[in-house]
Amino acid sequence: MQRLSKSNIGSILDLAIEADLDAEEKTGWAAKLAARNIVNQLKGAIDTAAHQPDSFIAVKVSSLIPPAVLHSLSSSLNKLKENAVEVNGNSDQLNFEQFKKLADHYTGLKSLDLSKLFAEYDLNKDGLLSYADLYAIFSIANFENCKALLSDHPVPAYDRKLTIEDIETFKLIFEEIDDLCEYAKTKNVKLMMDAEQSYFQPAIDSVVLAMCRKHNAKAGEKVQLKGPLVYNTYQMYLVDALDRLKSDVDRFELEQLSFGVKLVRGAYMVSERERAEKHGIKSPVHIDIESSHKSFDSGLEFIVQKQGSTVCSRDSCDLSMVVATHNHKSVQCTTELMERYAVPRTGGWISFGQLLGMQDGVTEQLACNGYKALKYVPYGPVPTILPYLHRRAQENSTMIKAMESDRAAIEKEIIYRVFGQ
Ligand SMILES: Cc1cc2nc3c(=O)[nH]c(=O)nc-3n(C[C@H](O)[C@H](O)[C@H](O)COP(=O)(O)OP(=O)(O)OC[C@H]3O[C@@H](n4cnc5c(N)ncnc54)[C@H](O)[C@@H]3O)c2cc1C
Numbered sequence: 452m453q454r455l456s457k458s459n460i461g462s463i464l465d466l467a468i469e470a471d472l473d474a475e476e477k478t479g480w481a482a483k484l485a486a487r488n489i490v491n492q493l494k495g496a497i498d499t500a501a502h503q504p505d506s507f508i509a510v511k512v513s514s515l516i517p518p519a520v521l522h523s524l525s526s527s528l529n530k531l532k533e534n535a536v537e538v539n540g541n542s543d544q545l546n547f548e549q550f551k552k553l554a555d556h557y558t559g560l561k562s563l564d565l566s567k568l569f570a571e572y573d574l575n576k577d578g579l580l581s582y583a584d585l586y587a588i589f590s591i592a593n594f595e596n597c598k599a600l601l602s603d604h605p606v607p608a609y610d611r612k613l614t615i616e617d618i619e620t621f622k623l624i625f626e627e628i629d630d631l632c633e634y635a636k637t638k639n640v641k642l643m644m645d646a647e648q649s650y651f652q653p654a655i656d657s658v659v660l661a662m663c664r665k666h667n668a669k670a671g672e673k674v675q676l677k678g679p680l681v682y683n684t685y686q687m688y689l690v691d692a693l694d695r696l697k698s699d700v701d702r703f704e705l706e707q708l709s710f711g712v713k714l715v716r717g718a719y720m721v722s723e724r725e726r727a728e729k730h731g732i733k734s735p736v737h738i739d740i741e742s743s744h745k746s747f748d749s750g751l752e753f754i755v756q757k758q759g760s761t762v763c764s765r766d767s768c769d770l771s772m773v774v775a776t777h778n779h780k781s782v783q784c785t786t787e788l789m790e791r792y793a794v795p796r797t798g799g800w801i802s803f804g805q806l807l808g809m810q811d812g813v814t815e816q817l818a819c820n821g822y823k824a825l826k827y828v829p830y831g832p833v834p835t836i837l838p839y840l841h842r843r844a845q846e847n848s849t850m851i852k853a854m855e856s857d858r859a860a861i862e863k864e865i866i867y868r869v870f871g872q
Contacts, residue, residue: 455828459824469647478517486624493631505641512647518651525654531589581698582694594622632662632665641711642662644658644682656699667679667711671769678800683710685713688743689717689736714774714775747776754770774801779813807829
């Protein structure tokens with residue numbers, strides 16, 4: 452971190468612990484105590500990161516909440532969306548009549564005051580709820596509403612049914628994650644919440660957005676920390692990512708809260724496709740790389756354009772973005788967009804992130820040109836970090852090719868400096 456900081460490069464400390472569905476299944480207090488153990492390790496990372504201003508730590512929610520629990524909540528949130536699409540005829544919003552029809556699918560919802568709920572979450576008072584509004588209603592932070600998602604519907608074999616024990620486990624671990632965010636706030640260290648497999652992601656989003664709501668500053672509020680405390684990650688290789696990104700950003704704008712997004716393409720393409728094929732379902736990932744690039748570029752432009760429209764009126768950045776990519780074209784596209792929409796290089800509006808040891812030339816060049824450049828620094832005990840890095844290498848075989856172009860650029864530069872040609 453000190454070495455990077457000498458080159459004006461910040462760090463994102465990444466404790467290399469994650470879990471998938473084959474992890475040991477813990478529930479209730481056992482799961483809470485396991486999460487507390489990880490939170491304590493993450494607090495250690497925060498203490499280290501706090502030595503340098505504007506540092507981040509990365510958090511993998513699957514290291515805190517048992518994967519089986521993430522899976523069941525994600526399945527029920529997906530079912531909620533499926534039911535919503537059924538009642539609204541595939542539009543991306545629900546009016547009150549459609550919301551009441553949706554409630555017919557859930558016995559637990561009948562005891563809630565639907566008109567009060569609708570009015571409370573229809574922030575712009577246009578008589579319509581977006582999916583971000585709907586997910587805010589059923590946020591894991593609203594435990595009572597979330598219980599309404601328990602249903603008798605059968606679930607397909609590849610999904611997992613939500614149980615009351617899952618919600619109780621969530622509630623217990625939620626307190627630990629909340630404690631982590633409080634700690635990060637006192638130390639002025641930002642939290643970058645990673646995105647993971649699509650079958651965990653709706654639950655991860657629910658936890659992360661609840662933390663953003665609770666801990667990110669009010670828009671325009673003068674706080675010691677520049678920009679938001681908690682960042683959510685959007686994997687633009689997912690077919691629904693662009694809509695979710697827009698919907699979440701718009702909702703946080705309406706809630707007048709600062710919001711941070713990390714844009715990535717996504718690291719689980721191979722395993723997502725294998726899983727989809729195994730279960731005979733549609734892969735959630737774009738069909739080809741061009742579509743992933745297009746989705747990534749559209750996400751970039753959406754954010755930079757929004758930032759450009761507020762940058763003159765505010766001196767604090769309420770919408771921050773970390774562009775996490777090794778792709779030269781994406782980096783160039785971002786700097787061009789920043790130019791076009793007059794978004795400053797400093798002030799925390801936009802940062803760039805690359806993994807330590809990957810595209811170091813790009814990171815150095817960005818830092819030299821006054822952009823905020825960050826390195827993602829994985830660390831941890833050898834028995835966990837080696838399998839972790841092995842998985843990253845498998846998932847990112849396309850990235851390994853990018854290392855070759857990095858090496859070729861360095862060789863060219865050395866030849867130029869030594870021989871002048
Ligand atoms: C700082 C940092 C943080 C990261 N955090 C996360 C995270 O939280 N969650 C996460 O999932 N990933 C994360 N990643 C990894 C990231 O998602 C990508 O896997 C990795 O960066 C490669 O994408 P690229 O944009 O760098 O390179 P590129 O070479 O431009 O893109 C490669 C990516 O394109 C997509 N792709 C490739 N082929 C196809 C195809 N045939 N069809 C559709 N899409 C295709 C895949 O996503 C692949 O990884 C992070 C990366 C960095 C640098």
